[in-house]
Amino acid sequence: MNIIGPDSLVFGVDDIEACTQYLTDYGLESVGEGRFEALDGTSVVIRSKDDASLPPPLETATQLRKTVYGVADQKVLDDIEAELSKDREVKRLSDGSLESVDDMGFTLGFQVSVRKSLSMAAEAVNAPGAPKQRDVNVIGAEPDADPRPRTLSHVVYFVPDHAKAEAFYADRLGFVTTDRFTGVGPFMRPAGTEDHHTLFMIQTPPHMKGCEHFTFHMGGPTEVMQAGTRMVNKGYQSFWGPGRHIFGSNWFWYFKSPLGCNMEYDADMDLHDESWKAREAEIGADTSQVFLFQHREKWAPTGPPPPNKA
Amino acid sequence: MGLMFLCYLDDLSDREARGFDPWQEGRDSVFVVRKGDSVYGYFDSCPHLEGMPLPWRKDAYLDAAGQEIVCAAHGARFNIVSGACFIGPCKGQSLTPVPLTFSEDGRILARLEELTITPGRAD
């Protein structure tokens, strides 16, 4: 199945005004009807949580209502429809897209991808001993740069059964697991991209089910730093970062958001093909604590804990 | 340090929340919410990831209608009066209250001497 990656994430939110300001400040372009686009046309869509046109909410706090995947062509859509119709309802919406659910209850959409192909340079770096990437007299640091998100990169779900969730995406939609945290969940990429992951899932108790974060790809680590600094300067609060992940190698910076999940900037993720053998890392027996522990580790440098005044 | 002045009751409108930095750490570590003529104080630390402050920008502790306290990181929602999380990742857990005192001239004071725990500490 030639699924390329997420085209759009649809949220039913509490505070449209705050989300509009936030997504614009993040660097997306407001194109109307609650749609905020990256440079290639991938998007975040926000509607009022009471909007009857939205798929029903999960029974948890999450405001994510739908993940819309872009696929190569109509043939792929037909294949997905045939496959998922075997055991669940697949709706064909008036815009020609498909709507169904995954095995965890997340609503999925599928459409012929809206992605425009971009022709832009990546951040260029030089290092002693390596062929020159940035030419003489070309300046690397641009304090006035206003970096824009290029494309919707990945979404991360809290799921109550990571093995079942992974099996659905692998067996039914042709996703490949690139790496895995034992007992926690897989990093997965659909067949139509080389990106290390467009989907990561984290095992949690059922009441946590929902969106942990999502992110757009930037042009390089410097753009992640500059875009993140732009957010900080506008008064938004960092959740975690900046830093660089081990699995996927992507640079990251996460911010809390009025969408009820974190929103990340990322850049320079590893690319993989069929020859890649998935790695697996143990992070510990108590999987609900793994996530907490990691964050505490990483986010401590952004500010000291309150002193104990007892 | 016994009583720490936070603000005047009149500084807050109904259903308004505000964060404070009583230990001058460069970020807010406690917040208060006014509901009617009552004010409730809590540590700015989400039970889901202890030590994680709740808002996505300064003072953004409430939902749009001012009915509930919200953690922006993963959307946990808390009762303003009890501090209990009723939906979200820390469902069943509660915010840690900061005991408040109200002076006759309308000042809101935190009774810091009564604090025996401070969220955010790993120990």
Ligand code: FES
């Ligand atoms: S840190 Fe508050 S809901 Fe996750």
Ligand SMILES: [Fe+2]
């Ligand atoms: Fe991410």
